[in-house]
Amino acid sequence: MRATQRNTRQREVVLEELRRLGTHPTAAELYEIARARLPKISLGTVYRNLELLAENGIIQKLKISGAEARFDGDPQRHYHVCCVRCGRVDDVHDLPRNFVRRRAKQLSGYDILGFRLEFNGICPECKKRSAPGSDEGASQEKDRAV
Amino acid sequence: MRATQRNTRQREVVLEELRRLGTHPTAAELYEIARARLPKISLGTVYRNLELLAENGIIQKLKISGAEARFDGDPQRHYHVCCVRCGRVDDVHDLPRNFVRRRAKQLSGYDILGFRLEFNGICPECKKRSAPGSDEGASQEKDRAV
DNA sequence: GTGTATGCAAAGCCTTTGCAGCATG
DNA sequence: CATGCTGCAAAGGCTTTGCATACAC
Numbered sequence: 001m002r003a004t005q006r007n008t009r010q011r012e013v014v015l016e017e018l019r020r021l022g023t024h025p026t027a028a029e030l031y032e033i034a035r036a037r038l039p040k041i042s043l044g045t046v047y048r049n050l051e052l053l054a055e056n057g058i059i060q061k062l063k064i065s066g067a068e069a070r071f072d073g074d075p076q077r078h079y080h081v082c083c084v085r086c087g088r089v090d091d092v093h094d095l096p097r098n099f100v101r102r103r104a105k106q107l108s109g110y111d112i113l114g115f116r117l118e119f120n121g122i123c124p125e126c127k128k129r130s131a132p133g134s135d136e137g138a139s140q141e142k143d144r145a146v
Numbered sequence: 147m148r149a150t151q152r153n154t155r156q157r158e159v160v161l162e163e164l165r166r167l168g169t170h171p172t173a174a175e176l177y178e179i180a181r182a183r184l185p186k187i188s189l190g191t192v193y194r195n196l197e198l199l200a201e202n203g204i205i206q207k208l209k210i211s212g213a214e215a216r217f218d219g220d221p222q223r224h225y226h227v228c229c230v231r232c233g234r235v236d237d238v239h240d241l242p243r244n245f246v247r248r249r250a251k252q253l254s255g256y257d258i259l260g261f262r263l264e265f266n267g268i269c270p271e272c273k274k275r276s277a278p279g280s281d282e283g284a285s286q287e288k289d290r291a292v
Numbered sequence: 293g294t295g296t297a298t299g300c301a302a303a304g305c306c307t308t309t310g311c312a313g314c315a316t317g
Numbered sequence: 318c319a320t321g322c323t324g325c326a327a328a329g330g331c332t333t334t335g336c337a338t339a340c341a342c
Binding site for chain 1: 320321322323324325326
């Protein structure tokens with residue numbers, strides 16, 4: 001999070017529309033939608049704001065297989081299904097502890113072909129590199145049930 | 147899988163090197179390595195072959211957060227850790243059924259900040275679109291323990 | 293011999309950035 | 318008013334593609 005951050009109309013609109021959609025739009029899609037309210041907004045601004053919001057943990061940036069990044073207005077959800085044909089992305093809610101293909105299919109309506117689980121964090125090398133008195137404690141380690 | 151596919155030296159080398167590495171190189175990295183054995187190979191060819199191998203399920207294409215795609219010579223593994231600082235990707239082996247942050251950290255040496263679980267498959271719309279007598283049964287539904 | 297794959301280079305696409313002017317706190 | 322943000326457009330970086338040639342079967 002930066003020192004001082006201003007609340008601009010553009011940032012507000014981008015976030016509002018992303019949340020209102022409830023889907024996983026690309027930056028370009030969001031740009032088109034935002035343009036209805038702010039005709040002069042630029043793609044660059046949309047990208048900059050999405051990036052910033054994601055850095056602050058307010059939204060989520062997804063890099064699913066496929067060309068474009070997608071954004072999720074809900075930073076809490078972590079389960080997604082993506083279509084290998086059209087690239088569409090949906091959520092899978094209420095995934096039980098012992099998640100299974102069958103359950104994912106029931107909840108999403110997809111034919112589940114596979115899955116991918118990714119952890120993210122700081123690798124040993126990077127830890128060493130900035131070990132003593134680390135000042136860049138970006139994401140504090142919340143104790144959620146990973 | 148295409149009608150007829152030929153076994154070229156280039157494809158062979160790309161696959162061999164990817165498997166030999168055991169890491170998750172980018173196309174460019176693999177290109178440099180392959181060049182040691184086939185000085186005239188082109189980046190385009192490396193991309194084409196990686197794409198083809200991934201389509202055939204022989205390797206895995208990963209689109210982790212970050213710019214470049216990464217490739218995994220083992221199509222079976224599904225657990226990865228990626229460093230939010232340098233983009234490095236590692237495997238997490240032997241992930242227990244009730245995976246937990248602690249276990250993932252033990253196995254990888256990373257400081258785990260979060261995770262992402264993605265299913266992939268065919269969305270309801272795409273199913274409808276190619277429903278009767280589908281001829282494109284790309285990935286057969288293996289009954290692995292998703 | 294036929295059709296796939298390659299090499300090379302150009303084109304594509306998504307995303308990032310430089311810069312001058314604008315607007316927020 | 319100081320400086321973060323915007324719009325615009327150009328630049329970047331990874332990936333894909335067109336085309337003539339080479340090679341696998």
